[in-house]
Amino acid sequence: MAMTAYSNQAQAMMRDYLLADPLVPYTSVLIGVFLCKMAYDLTRILSSFYFKGYSSLTKIQRVEWNNRGMSSAHAIFIAAVSVYLVASTDLFSDQLNGPITFRSSIISTSALGVSVGYFITDLAMIFWLFPSLGGMEYVLHHTLSLVAIAYTMLSGEGQFYTYMILISETTTPEINMRWFLDTAGLKKSSAYLINGILIFVVWLVARIFLFLYVFYHIYLHYSQIMKMHAFGYYLTLTVPSVLFVMNAMWFTKILKGVMKTLSKWS
Template sequence: MAMKSYRYQAEILVKDYLLADPFVRYTSVLGGIFMCKMAYDFTQLISSFYFKGYASLTKIQRIEWNNRGMSNAHAVFITLMSLYLVFFSELFSDSIEGLVTFRNSNLSTFTLGVSVGYFMTDLAMIFWLYPSLGGMEYVLHHVLSIISISYSMLSGEGQLYTYMVLISETTTPGINLRWFLDTAGMKRSSAYLVNGVAMFFAWLIARIFLFLYLFYHIYLHYDQIRQMHTFGYLLSFLVPIVLFAMNMMWFGKILKGLKKMLAKRQ
């Protein structure tokens, strides 16, 4: 009975406060920042116990190590939520009447807020240690992400396309694992090779093919996009195009690196 009572109280807390209309935007961003702090500290704790080489890393390497653990936590969360909302929930399905560009829910808005909290935290760390955690391309990526996700969260417009773009975060764990293996001195290991191949295909699907589908979807629903606010209308085209160009640039580097790695294995 006690467990049922606690569960009921937790559900009331989530429904009436965390996901309530007046608070959802604020609690979600704070929740995202809190998630980052927890993931950063958890990565530091686990690594110090289970990775013997962690103590021998430089200070900046340990910070980046923990930062990438934080990045993985967000990537797993936002990928699962994006896949669910886009492909499995009824929020953006054809069975619901109304313009798809204006559909949103408390859950979808809350999820976007968590992502905003992450990108704000990560961008602050990038500026704090610039350029150790990433150069201007990362700053541009994060600024565009914060602007577009925040607008979608606050206005409720274009959330479908925002989630389609956020699915590309599925490639992040592979990128981080590559850095972990390299830093741990395992660049010549089979795990490094397998991760490189997996990263190539994941990038091709999530950041190339998915974006092409996104552009096709925008083309089919252009009459609905035209009814969005001017700023949202511009974001619907500008952000995907810029990110796609960056994805193609990074994909070229991934392909070049994979070819070089396979050549050394022969």
């Protein structure tokens, strides 16, 4: 009986929220798309002025260069917002009354909208230039992320777990920097080695240990998660699990790369 009541409450909350203030999520999505275009163009302009080798890159390399600049800008933004909301505010504090799974604010919803705008833009570019900007693993990663973030943005459910997962975007700038250095012909530089070690450390913390903590938190708050709408319930259990498997697979490749690079330097 209680489960049914909370399920009805979640559905009513989603309906009332969408009808009450549709400008918050939809406007933020459009802003996210616009900011992505601005970051893409800004990367192109700055690179053409300050990186002499930019003009000698192939057309698809320049597109990927600009795309990675755009993804780095999004990663810095959403990771900073995630850390702020999770660690510096009381929005998701256990000290407050009520399930943590139903907490949201205008700021948290708006930031998620910007992230949705990014994933829509990046996924469109991946499909348009497939597979130049990434294969099916990127399509799977972006699709799962887009569906999960869009749902929690529109419903207000499970935003805590969404932001915990989005903290893992702290690894994106380092991954992109690795590609930038490689493309610029600096694969044998000390900067490339330092960046590789940084990728290993940040990935281990943000995409392995952090996910383990998320699973532990889900276990402790499972009774609250069961009160979510069925779709949100399955997203909360499924998306982190799938992403963790992908993160673990990529981590093994990162570990092999770091060991190979260190052996060459030694």
